[in-house]
Amino acid sequence: MYTDENTARLLPDVAVHAQPHLVGALDWVGMNGIEVPVRFDAGDGDAQRASARVGAFVNLKRPDKRGIHMSRLYLLVEQALSTQTLSAHSLHDLLRSFLESHKDLSDRACLSIRFEHLVRRPALRSANSGWRAYPVCIEASLVGDEFLLEFGTEVVYSSTCPASAALSRQLIQDQFTKDFNPSAPIEHAAVIAWLGSEKGIVATPHAQRSVARLRVRIAKDARFDLINLIDQTEQALGTPVQTAVKREDEQAFALANGSNLMFCEDAARRIQKALDADANLSDFHVRVEHQESLHPHDAVAYASKGVVGGFAGKGCP
Template sequence: MKNRDSAVRPLPDVGIDATAGAAGRLDWVGMEGIALPVCFDAGGGEVQRVAATVDTFVNLIHAQQRGIHMSRLYLLADAHLGGKPVDAASLERLLRAFLHSHEGIADRACIRLRFDMLVRRAALRSDNHGWRAYPVRLEASLSEHGFRFELGTDVVYSSTCPASAALSRQLIQHQFAEAFPPGASLDHAGVMAWLGGERGIVATPHAQRSTARLRVRPAPDASLPLIALLDRVEQALGTAVQTAVKREDEQAFALANGGNLMFCEDAARRIQHALDGDAAIAGFNVRVAHHESLHAHDAVAYVQGGTLEDVMSSPPAAGFPW
């Protein structure tokens, strides 16, 4: 039962009082890790309702103002994010609401959202399908530089080392020379049996699960569906991880790995070429990491295109790695 006295007695608000300590402007003030439901359309025509983690910020330009109205940020985020699907336009409206609610004390606002999106993926060769969970990161800011919106996600794929493949081929050649000496007649059935046995394929190249972390800024008024972006990058790499896998799918995946040998530098360039020149993309940043099976450290490459950086456009991304 609500306290009736609270309806007639004004509650104290020390946040609007002059600061008790040293006065000064603050770059960003807000909340991190808010749990909210969000609706999102990845571009496949199906709107999913997902559990998101949200960070909200405004700056504090009034040097004597002790603090911001954090409850206003929370309530506005709750009201704006739970209805229609989240996109650049809806986030811009929310940021303008943030600033309107802090008129006179803030002139910049920022919001970040993190959630997983389920996408239905077909098997490589069989008629099966399965679900892939892709992490989605949305960031929007409104400042003297205007409105900015960025989309981030990860693509997980397999990478087979070209150097290891070459070394393995050399060992197989040596093994073949021992099994079938020069000048000896080659029996087709014998060679086929040798190739199909463990004695023939004496070495295999090392491969590992790898991750491409993407950060993309759409061009103004451009549509950049998440699924279209994922499809383009996965096609460029050729070895995206699978969901439903029967033996024929596993064999097709082995074939794809053999035809897509790549160092991390190769993978980064493939993604760069896939995104470069797209009029719908104003800028991108890609971090490729091959989580090596040969050694305990990762092989990493970075590449970017266009522009992503605006000075002081958003707060440091604590717990929000791009």
């Protein structure tokens, strides 16, 4: 009678057999899109569970070996990520286990994790609040003793064009000149009534939904702090999109847009200044995209911390 152990021995494993006509080392081999639950603390001490998609890879340094042990990677990912809260330490350990399980085949390992994290955001004026789902991407790699960890997210905001605002103000001035005789006395009540009419806002600047994509490297021994990263970015921009909106909130948002006119260059520099002061970040990369309402193409700007060997100057975007 066969035991489970005997049956396993009899199962063929063609991956261990070399193909003499196809030899060569491979940069990365593994799996992408592994479905697994993860636990993530965004910095508020509340570890949320989320459904993630994971990529797990090692290199294949042996040109004479046909493939790697993908099932080993899968089981290591499932065991580690579904039971532990994500941290630099746990991800470092997971990558080490990748290499230990492939010590005769690989000397490099990498991992990517993508999911969404819900954060409750307050309304601008009213007592309401609502949920925002922020995408999270975590990428880690281990090459020898060099461990590299990056994580990123996106902040969606409104951007009002300064040039369009100036042109609109000029048209409003022209309309005012037409409607009020410069040689006649101007009554305060008449001006107030005019400002509240459609003529008082005969032109409006164009604004658009915009996206800031952030990618950061956390300093040694620092923890993931997604909420602080979001707060710093949204405060620097001044016009993040809202959740619950009553009329008083919409009015406050209109005021924020008028007080925060910005080109994409301005937005990138605002974020750069805010993140540059964060000692928990060793490097960062910012991509802002203003999805223009004036024309069909987007206005885009990039910024980074500018450290040697960091994100700066990594080729054409």
